[in-house]
Amino acid sequence: xxxxxxxxxxxxxxxxxxxxxxxxxxxxxxxxxxxxxxxxxxxxxxxxxxxxxxxxxxxxxxxxxxxxxxxxxxxxxxxxxxxxxxxxxxxxxxxxxxxxxxxxxxxxxxxxxxxxxxxxxxxxxxxxxxxxxxxxxxxxxxxxxxxxxxxxxxxxxxxxxxxxxxxxxxxxxxxxxxxxxxxxxxxxxxxxxxxxxxxxxxxxxxxxxxxxxxxxxxxxxxxxxxxxxxxxxxxxxxxxxxxxx
Numbered sequence: 001x002x003x004x005x006x007x008x009x010x011x012x013x014x015x016x017x018x019x020x021x022x023x024x025x026x027x028x029x030x031x032x033x034x035x036x037x038x039x040x041x042x043x044x045x046x047x048x049x050x051x052x053x054x055x056x057x058x059x060x061x062x063x064x065x066x067x068x069x070x071x072x073x074x075x076x077x078x079x080x081x082x083x084x085x086x087x088x089x090x091x092x093x094x095x096x097x098x099x100x101x102x103x104x105x106x107x108x109x110x111x112x113x114x115x116x117x118x119x120x121x122x123x124x125x126x127x128x129x130x131x132x133x134x135x136x137x138x139x140x141x142x143x144x145x146x147x148x149x150x151x152x153x154x155x156x157x158x159x160x161x162x163x164x165x166x167x168x169x170x171x172x173x174x175x176x177x178x179x180x181x182x183x184x185x186x187x188x189x190x191x192x193x194x195x196x197x198x199x200x201x202x203x204x205x206x207x208x209x210x211x212x213x214x215x216x217x218x219x220x221x222x223x224x225x226x227x228x229x230x231x232x233x234x235x236x237x238x239x240x241x242x243x244x245x
Contacts, residue, residue, distance in 0.1 A: 002053070003062040004042055004064070005063075006028070006041065006042045008065070011027065021044075025043060026044050026088065028089035030070070030072055030092075031090065032098075033095040040091075042089065070093070071094040072091035072093055073091065073092040074090070076090040094137070097136075100133070102131070104132050106125075106178060108147055109145070109146055111123070111147050113147065113148040115150070116153070120184040122182045125178075126176075130169055132169055135165075135166045138167060140167070143163070145160075145178060158175060159175045
């Protein structure tokens, strides 16, 4: 349980509150139960440490109010629109037997013991938080889902989670899904057309031979090839031949 220091305050005007904030304090109020609302102030540094916890709005906080301990639940926080600094807090006084509605985070354990995940399956999380109605003395920090033994196709529903005593989900009438172990998704690249493949192979072959690929030989090339003397033959000089009569 988180514990922070608090002091009673007697601020009546905006000027008093602004002066309080300049001293590094954040005005707050405690309400709920049979006692009257109480104005308090807390150190901004401790408030920042408190809100670093993602689930601070569902975590019970122990206030040390001028030497007296009191358990409260953060219910609302106001931030400055320009500086994004906390400027006000509301705390709900915890009274035994009273009930509150909170969003409780879901934690998944034993991922390495899931046969489905070992075979490449994917944990598809449907709900990372579940809204519960529970008594103030039995507020859970988290709801635990054990993945041990779960194979591909398994579905984890709210009925498979152990809830605290006197607690129930606000969604009633159906056994809703928290997460599933889904089959792996394989992306298959499209095959290239045969025509493109042939052209690519011809280009590669030409590049290796140092020449540009051609599909036909021109008539000029054929004549030049025919005019060349074959190996072992001498090319006759037209001037050495006898003149025709």
